[in-house]
Amino acid sequence: MKVFAIGSIRQALTPEQRQRIMPKEVPDTLKLYLDGTIEQFWFRDDPATPGVIFLMNVESVDHAKAAVDALPLTAEGLMSFDLLSVGPLAPLRLLLQ
Known part of the structure; x- marks a missing residue:
């Protein structure tokens, strides 16, 4: 399964945090x-x-979430991710009829 993980920095990192x-x-x-x-x-x-x-190439959205949640920026609450599962553009099948 393909998942887009779109990460946003919640606040600018301080030099110490960086x-x-x-x-x-x-x-x-x-x-x-x-x-x-x-x-x-x-x-x-x-x-x-x-x-x-x-x-991401993962087994599930939950697997993607676990992977990004374990990253240090996310674990410290400095980054959040929106997860979006994607697949083939199914309506293209109409062109094959």
């Missing part, structure tokens, strides 16, 4: 990428709502 959390956040995110849970990732290019977008 120094303490980011050395854990980056390797944890890379582990999810290397194990195939995160298939692609992007930085949100919107200054009003900074964050990330992950395209």
Whole structure:
């Protein structure tokens, strides 16, 4: 199943938070990428709502939630994620009739 995980930073990180959390956040995110849970990732290019977008390859939305909830920024309440399951564009089947 594919899930878009759309992450939003809830508040700007202080220099102390950045120094303490980011050395854990980056390797944890890379582990999810290397194990195939995160298939692609992007930085949100919107200054009003900074964050990330992950395209995840997971068994369920609950699995995606557990993965992003374990990331340090989310665990500390500094980031939240909206999860959106997606699939093939089913109406295209009408073109095959």
